[in-house]
Amino acid sequence: MKINDVILQTVTKIVVFIILTFGVELFLSGHNNPGGGFIGGLVLSSAFVLLYLVHDIETVHKGIPFDFKKIAALGAFLAVGTGIGSVLFGKHFLTQAAGHFNLPVFGDTELSTVIVFEAGVALTVVGVVVTIISTISEDV
Amino acid sequence: MTITLSIFIPFIAAIFVPLLYKRLQSRKIGWFVLLVPLTLFAILASFIPSIAKGETYTHTLRWIDSAGIHFTTYLDGLSLIFSLLITGVGTLVILYSIYYLSERESLGRFYVYLLLFMGAMLGVVFSDNLMVLYVFWELTSISSFLLIAFWYHRKKSRYGAQKSMLITVSGGFAMLAGFIMLHTMTGSYSIREIVASIGLYTDEPLFLISMLLVLVGAFTKSAQFPFHIWLPDAMEAPTPVSAYLHSATMVKAGIYLVARFTPIFGGEMTWFYLVSSVGVFTLFWGSFNAVKQTDLKALLAYSTISQLGLVMSLFGLGSAALNEGHSANSVFYAQATFAALFHLINHSTFKGALFMVVGIVDHELGTRDIRRLGGLMSFMPVTFTIALIGSFSMAGLPPFNGFLSKEMFFESLVNARNLELFDVGTLGTLFLVVAWLASVLTFVYSMIIVFQTFLGKFQPDRIEKPSREASFGMLIAPSILAIFVVGIFFFPNIIGDYLLRPAMTAIYPTLAGVGSLMPRIVPWHGFTNPALWMTVGVVVLGIILYWSFRHWRGIYTLAPLKWNLDSIFNANLVLLEKGSSYFTRLYMKGYLKDYLVYIFTFFIVVVGGAIFLTGSYSFDFSNDAPITMNEYLIVLAMAVAGISILFAKSRMTATILNGVLGYSIAFFFVVFRAPDLALTQAIVETVTTALFLLCFYFLPEWKKERSPVRTKVVNGLIAFSVGSIVTVLALAVQGNKMFESISVYFEDAYRLAGGTNIVNTILGDFRAFDTMLEVVVLFIAGIGVFTLIKLKVRKEERDVEDQ
Numbered sequence: 001m002k003i004n005d006v007i008l009q010t011v012t013k014i015v016v017f018i019i020l021t022f023g024v025e026l027f028l029s030g031h032n033n034p035g036g037g038f039i040g041g042l043v044l045s046s047a048f049v050l051l052y053l054v055h056d057i058e059t060v061h062k063g064i065p066f067d068f069k070k071i072a073a074l075g076a077f078l079a080v081g082t083g084i085g086s087v088l089f090g091k092h093f094l095t096q097a098a099g100h101f102n103l104p105v106f107g108d109t110e111l112s113t114v115i116v117f118e119a120g121v122a123l124t125v126v127g128v129v130v131t132i133i134s135t136i137s138e139d140v
Numbered sequence: 141m142t143i144t145l146s147i148f149i150p151f152i153a154a155i156f157v158p159l160l161y162k163r164l165q166s167r168k169i170g171w172f173v174l175l176v177p178l179t180l181f182a183i184l185a186s187f188i189p190s191i192a193k194g195e196t197y198t199h200t201l202r203w204i205d206s207a208g209i210h211f212t213t214y215l216d217g218l219s220l221i222f223s224l225l226i227t228g229v230g231t232l233v234i235l236y237s238i239y240y241l242s243e244r245e246s247l248g249r250f251y252v253y254l255l256l257f258m259g260a261m262l263g264v265v266f267s268d269n270l271m272v273l274y275v276f277w278e279l280t281s282i283s284s285f286l287l288i289a290f291w292y293h294r295k296k297s298r299y300g301a302q303k304s305m306l307i308t309v310s311g312g313f314a315m316l317a318g319f320i321m322l323h324t325m326t327g328s329y330s331i332r333e334i335v336a337s338i339g340l341y342t343d344e345p346l347f348l349i350s351m352l353l354v355l356v357g358a359f360t361k362s363a364q365f366p367f368h369i370w371l372p373d374a375m376e377a378p379t380p381v382s383a384y385l386h387s388a389t390m391v392k393a394g395i396y397l398v399a400r401f402t403p404i405f406g407g408e409m410t411w412f413y414l415v416s417s418v419g420v421f422t423l424f425w426g427s428f429n430a431v432k433q434t435d436l437k438a439l440l441a442y443s444t445i446s447q448l449g450l451v452m453s454l455f456g457l458g459s460a461a462l463n464e465g466h467s468a469n470s471v472f473y474a475q476a477t478f479a480a481l482f483h484l485i486n487h488s489t490f491k492g493a494l495f496m497v498v499g500i501v502d503h504e505l506g507t508r509d510i511r512r513l514g515g516l517m518s519f520m521p522v523t524f525t526i527a528l529i530g531s532f533s534m535a536g537l538p539p540f541n542g543f544l545s546k547e548m549f550f551e552s553l554v555n556a557r558n559l560e561l562f563d564v565g566t567l568g569t570l571f572l573v574v575a576w577l578a579s580v581l582t583f584v585y586s587m588i589i590v591f592q593t594f595l596g597k598f599q600p601d602r603i604e605k606p607s608r609e610a611s612f613g614m615l616i617a618p619s620i621l622a623i624f625v626v627g628i629f630f631f632p633n634i635i636g637d638y639l640l641r642p643a644m645t646a647i648y649p650t651l652a653g654v655g656s657l658m659p660r661i662v663p664w665h666g667f668t669n670p671a672l673w674m675t676v677g678v679v680v681l682g683i684i685l686y687w688s689f690r691h692w693r694g695i696y697t698l699a700p701l702k703w704n705l706d707s708i709f710n711a712n713l714v715l716l717e718k719g720s721s722y723f724t725r726l727y728m729k730g731y732l733k734d735y736l737v738y739i740f741t742f743f744i745v746v747v748g749g750a751i752f753l754t755g756s757y758s759f760d761f762s763n764d765a766p767i768t769m770n771e772y773l774i775v776l777a778m779a780v781a782g783i784s785i786l787f788a789k790s791r792m793t794a795t796i797l798n799g800v801l802g803y804s805i806a807f808f809f810v811v812f813r814a815p816d817l818a819l820t821q822a823i824v825e826t827v828t829t830a831l832f833l834l835c836f837y838f839l840p841e842w843k844k845e846r847s848p849v850r851t852k853v854v855n856g857l858i859a860f861s862v863g864s865i866v867t868v869l870a871l872a873v874q875g876n877k878m879f880e881s882i883s884v885y886f887e888d889a890y891r892l893a894g895g896t897n898i899v900n901t902i903l904g905d906f907r908a909f910d911t912m913l914e915v916v917v918l919f920i921a922g923i924g925v926f927t928l929i930k931l932k933v934r935k936e937e938r939d940v941e942d943q
Contacts (some may be wrong), residue, residue: 026819032896036903042823051832069926076919079912087201099296114895116902117912121904124915128922129827135929136834 005054012054019047027122028115037118041125048130057134068134072127078120082113143213143266144199146180146223147808150259154252161248170238173251177230177258184223192218192638194645198268207271208329214268217642221395221481222265223388224639225488229388230258236496236617237380240503250290250378257283257385260891264393270319270329274312277361280393281308288377300373303709307370309359315357315397321350322404334667335403335649342408351405354397357415362394363445364452365422369705372441379499382437384579387444387495388488395484397456402477402647407462411893416556417569419453422446424574427581431689432696436498436508436593443534446578447487453575454480454549457556461648471557472656477647478658481640486541486628490533493621494589495525500610500618501593510588515598520609524594529622534585536579538673540630543675544661546579550671574764577675583682584689591686632661690805749863751872757777759871770811778804795832798859799825816899 045053051060153176161169187197201211234254241247260283263276289301298862311775319329325341326334332924341347358364363371374386385391398415405411426446432437458477461470500523501516504510517524529540536546553575557568627833641658648654665672685692727738751757788794802825808819849857886898886906895901903911 030897032903034819034897034899035818036897036900039816039819039823042820042827046823046826046830049827053830070924072919072922076916079915083908083912086268087203100559112895113311117904117908118900121911121915124919131922132925133831133834135926136831139929 002020009054012050015045016051019043019050023047027118030118031112031114038125039120041122042129044122045126045129048126049133052133052137057137068127068130069128072124072131075120075123075125077129078123079117080137082117082120085113141199142183143215144201144211145195147213147259147263147266148344149180150176150255150262153560153820154255154259157252157255158248159253166202167238167241167243167247168249169247170427172809173255174231174234174238176255177227177234180225180262181227181231184220184227187215191217191642194866202422205269207663208323208327209271210269211264212268212330214332215266216646217639217644218267218396218399218646221485221643222392223262223638225392226258226261226265226389229384229488229492230254232492232617232620233380233384233388236499236614239611239613240380240499243376248598250287252380253286253290255281255392257287261389261393261459268331270331270334273331274319277315277357277393278312279311279930280385280390281305281312281361284308284374284390286841287375287381287385290378290381291376294376296373300376302466304370304374306713307367311357311360311367314353314360314627316453318350318353321346321353323349329406330398333442338404338733342659342754345434351408351411352414354401354405356395356409356664358401359418360394361397362391362448362452363422364394364418365445366423366705368426368445368761369709371445372438374440375435375437375441379495382440383492383495383499386441387491391444391448391450392484392488395451395455395480398452399477399480399647401464402455403649406459408459412456412459412463413625414456415459416453416456417567419451419456420571420574421450421452421579422449424449424578424581427585430585431581431588432693433585434510435497435591436501436510437515439510439589440494443582443585444491445536446582447483447491450575450578451487451616453482453487453571454483454552457552458647460556461651464768470651471654475642475646475658476552477547477643478640479545479552481643481662482548482632482635483542483545485635485639486533486545486625489621489624489628490530490540490558492541493526493618493625494534495528496614496618496621497523497530500614502612506607509690510592512599513593514596515594518598522615523610524590526615526618527594527909528590529625531590533625535583536678538663539629540624540625541632544629544632545661546896547663547665547669547671547675548661548673549575552577552633553667555672570799576678577620579674579678580681580685583678587682607609629663632663636661660820686814734941737855737858740862744858744861744865747869748861749867751868756872757868760874766875768811771808774807774811776805791836791839794842795829798832802828815823822887858880 023040023043026035026043028035028039030036030040048060051064081106153173157169157173169593197213197215203210203363233681234251237250237254241250258281260279264273267273267276285301285305287303289297291297301330312809321330322334325344325346326337328334360367370562371391375382377386423446426442426444426449430442430446431437454476458474458480461473461477463470496628498508501513503515505516507513532541533540533926553568553572557572636658641656644654646656650751660928679778727734739744778801781797783802785794785797788797803822806818806825808823809815811820828846897906
């Protein structure tokens with residue numbers, strides 16, 4: 001079944017990038033403002049869901065040739081991995097560290113290891129949501 | 141640190157095996173794997189001199205402070221012996237397997253499992269923390285399961301794997317319960333700390349129960365009667381696996397546990413009687429059953445059971461030494477433990493060699509049935525020599541190491557008869573007689589292995605393959621073991637001084653210097669020694685029984701002997717499956733409506749009951765904030781949407797109305813100034829609505845259900861009670877401050893976690909462990925959905941499992 005909805009498709013082309021950017025912004029701002037890995041991941045996956053709705057699965061897969069299962073696995077690995085990483089530095093499991101750095105373009109920036117953990121969360125959410133939705137729809 | 145690392149090296153190597161195997165695709169992968177145990181053996185062997193001086197090594201990785209669980213490794217004499225066996229026999233077995241397995245097998249998988257096992261086994265013997273030990277203990281069961289089922293297309297392999305898994309893992313559970321009881325009593329998971337403080341707790345009611353539970357774990361793992369039935373079925377595994385796991389290492393984990401726990405439970409009468417009598421009976425039962433076997437590997441399996449019983453009984457006898465404190469008598473009894481450790485090493489050498497020999501026979505001739513074998517000596521001279529050495533050692537004949545430890549075993553039994561402790565008296569004599577009879581039977585089956593396989597008439601018509609000597613590579617490993625069998629006989633005190641004596645201190649920490657008090661191991665004790673005459677008796681009666689086997693084999697068909705434990709196990713398994721499927725069918729009706737009724741009834745009973753019992757239905761409105769216009773509006777919208785769902789004509793309308801409910805909650809969050817929650821709620825609502833729409837395709841047509849009035853009344857009642865309970869709950873939460881609020885702690889988030897968004901610092905820092913596990917659960921759920929849908933068996937496809 002091919003749906004040919006020109007208006008929706010045209011709008012989606014632009015909107016998807018706005019949503020994706022918004023997702024990344026939410027993800028990055030999570031430490032001090034509303035946002036974070038879980039929400040960021042959900043927003044990113046809602047962008048993909050929108051793509052699936054507007055185009056068919058094959059087209060989307062051609063455009064985004066990622067295996068979302070692997071993305072989910074990578075996410076879970078990162079989340080658990082940061083925990084083990086802190087053990088390697090002699091700290092307790094899942095201890096996070098943060099510090100301020102003076103970067104050339106961004107000025108005084110706070111960098112934190114929690115971002116890796118949050119990235120793991122985000123990737124898992126994206127991977128799992130997209131995997132579930134695409135698998136169920138492929139089963140038709 | 142080295143010790144901790146040595147546990148992980150096999151695991152790390154296991155990660156690389158599949159990568160390497162992809163490129164290599166040949167038996168060369170074995171050489172890479174061989175490096176792992178070889179290196180570990182060299183590293184561990186370098187500890188021998190310092191351990192012999194009485195040093196011990198401890199290393200702790202702090203892990204979960206709140207639960208007292210740390211990754212502590214501990215190297216002393218006892219763990220050194222076991223670790224050397226694990227890596228040493230492991231090296232030889234892998235060397236042997238390189239030539240044994242054909243290149244068509246999935247070698248990558250095989251070596252991954254084997255390395256997994258090796259790491260787990262090292263973990264068991266090095267762990268000082270009971271919980272860590274338990275995890276590794278179960279990991280050995282799992283890797284054993286995988287290895288037994290290596291040829292998983294065979295039905296018998298799968299049966300054997302399942303059986304061994306069921307028995308050893310249930311034993312492991314019992315052991316876990318025992319460990320937790322020990323923790324409850326002593327407040328520690330560290331074995332060394334428990335050993336130091338156990339004297340205070342021997343009168344506790346839990347003490348005896350925990351002892352019994354730990355013993356169940358040890359007995360299941362070490363195949364002691366009546367749990368031994370899994371070992372013969374485990375012989376479906378490839379022969380290198382049988383040689384490694386099911387004779388040299390894994391089955392000795394139970395013995396290790398008994399040795400390790402002797403300082404904790406030893407000296408108690410129950411421990412002494414249980415360990416020694418179960419051991420002696422297993423010794424007899426195993427050897428009695430071994431004689432009737434016609435499959436060489438099954439014969440070796442029963443003989444392993446019997447030998448494990450021997451070692452177990454010696455540890456039982458030796459534990460008596462702890463009852464008397466430091467005295468001449470206790471040193472006397474401790475000799476049994478000394479013999480046990482010695483026989484443990486000897487058994488690994490000769491049984492390993494024998495397993496490899498049987499593997500060679502099977503590999504070259506395609507059969508292990510002794511009725512079809514015979515006369516192999518003429519064209520397999522090397523294999524024959526190794527088999528001869530191994531069997532004669534097992535039978536307890538000089539000049540092989542089995543003779544030494546067998547004599548020590550007899551001596552310990554004679555000593556035990558004179559034991560004044562625990563009123564041994566006549567039971568000691570019974571032990572002696574049963575053990576001696578078992579040794580006679582051991583002699584008989586040892587002779588069967590050698591003479592019925594390698595001597596006699598060659599039967600070429602009953603053998604499928606052309607017969608020739610095995611390749612050189614396959615003979616290396618058993619030859620090395622055979623050299624050890626002979627070498628240990630001539631130089632037993634090298635082993636005695638460097639390995640056994642330091643281990644004695646580990647088992648008897650309260651008897652200072654007990655290792656140095658052990659007598660030197662000598663082959664000749666003079667004519668007055670009863671052990672010598674017992675050996676002579678074994679040989680004489682053994683030869684008579686061997687020659688007259690045809691005349692007395694009838695006893696195996698006598699009624700009570702035919703009635704065996706296997707059939708009880710199988711009947712139980714069937715009963716269990718039937719029972720659980722009957723019980724499951726009782727409530728799994730297949731109607732979503734029924735499941736909702738279960739869930740809501742449970743909710744009503746538990747939550748409603750809790751509110752009723754605690755009497756927390758008093759409301760207090762004084763602290764509540766005033767309700768604004770916005771909130772009234774949102775509630776109104778939600779109420780309208782909620783009621784309209786009931787009258788919706790199409791599923792689409794219902795879904796959209798449901799969405800209204802969800803988005804309204806998001807608005808509520810906005811009104812209450814919780815932007816994180818509002819964002820999450822809005823997006824989750826969007827994604828679930830998409831998912832809903834997707835599932836439309838699979839749902840039946842939306843139509844009105846006609847149900848009898850009674851059902852309607854019950855449903856209405858449930859709906860009403862759930863609604864009122866939720867309302868009461870929401871009001872009661874505000875009215876009853878039972879605990880101090882914890883939110884103050886999180887307000888300090890910036891200083892504690894370096895973030896100003898409290899919600900996210902809770903998710904990513906304060907409660908990161910929860911978040912991590914949630915992520916993992918989410919991932920598992922996703923993979924679950926994927927596999928359930930992608931890999932479900934289509935109707936036209938046949939079940940491919942049975943071949």
